[in-house]
Structures are given as C-alpha cells and as structure tokens.
Amino acid sequence: MTTTDVYEAIAHPARRQVMEVLRDGPRRAGDLAGSFAMSRPAVSQHLRVLREAGLVAEVRVGRERHYHLNASPLRAVNEWTKRYQEFWESRLDELGRILDRP
Amino acid sequence: MTQAVQVERFYPHPPAAVWRALTEPELLALWLMPNDIAPVVGHSFTFTTKPVAEFDGIVHCEVLEVDVERRLVFAWRSNSGLDTTVTWTLHPEAGGTVLRLVHDGFDTADPLQRIAFDAMGGGWRGHIADRLAATLDRRFGVVLETPPDVTGTLPAG
Numbered sequence: 722m723t724t725t726d727v728y729e730a731i732a733h734p735a736r737r738q739v740m741e742v743l744r745d746g747p748r749r750a751g752d753l754a755g756s757f758a759m760s761r762p763a764v765s766q767h768l769r770v771l772r773e774a775g776l777v778a779e780v781r782v783g784r785e786r787h788y789h790l791n792a793s794p795l796r797a798v799n800e801w802t803k804r805y806q807e808f809w810e811s812r813l814d815e816l817g818r819i820l821d822r823p
Numbered sequence: 824m825t826q827a828v829q830v831e832r833f834y835p836h837p838p839a840a841v842w843r844a845l846t847e848p849e850l851l852a853l854w855l856m857p858n859d860i861a862p863v864v865g866h867s868f869t870f871t872t873k874p875v876a877e878f879d880g881i882v883h884c885e886v887l888e889v890d891v892e893r894r895l896v897f898a899w900r901s902n903s904g905l906d907t908t909v910t911w912t913l914h915p916e917a918g919g920t921v922l923r924l925v926h927d928g929f930d931t932a933d934p935l936q937r938i939a940f941d942a943m944g945g946g947w948r949g950h951i952a953d954r955l956a957a958t959l960d961r962r963f964g965v966v967l968e969t970p971p972d973v974t975g976t977l978p979a980g
Contacts (some may be wrong), residue, residue: 735860737895746878785964790932802826802828803919805828805926806830809828809830809924809926810830812854812855813830813832813922813924815853815854816832816834816841816844816855816922817832817834818854819839819844819850819854820836820840820844
C-alpha cells in the first residue's frame, strides 16, 4: 500500500461518504448500497478502492461480507500537512530571532 | 477536501517592525527564502528553494490584499500543483505584536502537492501542532499518535 492510494481513495466524495457510514460500525454490502443513491456495482467498486488503500477491511460472516473501517492509513495524510505546520513554526521562531537582533 | 495550517506568535516588537520583516525582501529572506516581495496588490513575486522531483523549487506568489501593518494576503502556488493562500494578520498587544499565519487551501486529495511539502521537509525543525490530527480524530475516530521525539521539543512556556 502506498500513500498515493490513500489520497486517491479519499479524493472521491462517495468514498468519504462510505467511510463516514462505516465509522458508526460494520455494514453489509447490501446495507451500504441501500444507504446511498448508488447502484450496488458502484458501491462495490468504491469498496474495492477503499480495501486496496487499506481503509476498509472485508470480513466474511457466514454467507455475508461485512465491511469495517480501518482509519489508520489516514495517519499518512496527517503527517503530510504536519510538514508545513512544522515549516512555518520553525520559520516564525527564526523571525523572532531576526527581530531580536540589535 | 482542503486543510489549513495555522500558527500564532507574540513578538515583543511593534507591528511596524514585524511588518517590515514580512514585506521587505532582504529582511524576509533572512528568515524565510530569497524573494522579490513588495506589499502592492497585484504584485507577482517568487520564493526560491531547492528543487525536489517535479517541484522546480520556485513558489509563485501574487499579493492579494494589503492593509499596512495589519494584514497581508498572497497566493502561494507551485508547478507541482500547490494552489494555496497565505494570510498574515498583525495585532498590537502589550507593546508588542501578535502575528497570526493562516496558510490555507492544501488539497489533501492531490498527491502532487506532497512534492512541494517534501521540498520544505528536509532539515526543518520545530514544534508540531496537532490541529489536523484533531480534525481527523473527530471525523474518523482514529487516534493519531504524536511521534515521541516531538513531545520533547515543545516549549516550556
């Protein structure tokens, strides 16, 4: 799994919607299709992308497939924005030193 | 989905001094990057840093708003897909200045934008705020870990 997969996975509003629903607990594929104005194949396709990015896990329960949210890959997204936070924090520290110069 | 980075600092110097450090190219270069800024709406300027992968090392900026010694807004764009806005606001307080930065418009869905981040990432040290972490916590219920080495660098005061 690469970070790019995660970015591509969360880029689509429908997939973010699926993640929001799964946040409340595991769902069956049929339940998910019922939750959205989407065809079952469309939901399956989005679930496939989310699974490939590691954001959703599929668990077989008897004859059914249940989908669980796994949000830990989002940590990579968080790290990415932290870079700029860190950059500005350090630059503004440096600005303080410049201002303090006699 | 876009995200903003925000930083606030108090400096024991009047807004006029802070404003100069934000708007005079030679002073700005001392703490940020080489540039040709001018506090004039519509003025286009650049910051230059080291190129990384597809990022050519040039940040293309355009001044969008100027309110002398109070507020400065400019676009911050790169050839690697970054299309963001930097907003500085200055408030006089207790004989000094509260300087606030909002760097807005990071498109977390765009992998190319990471290249521009990566160019900024090497060798910079500082304190990390966890605003985005908190946002993700709320939205997705995931607990984001703070790297243990970061906690030690937090300021005492």
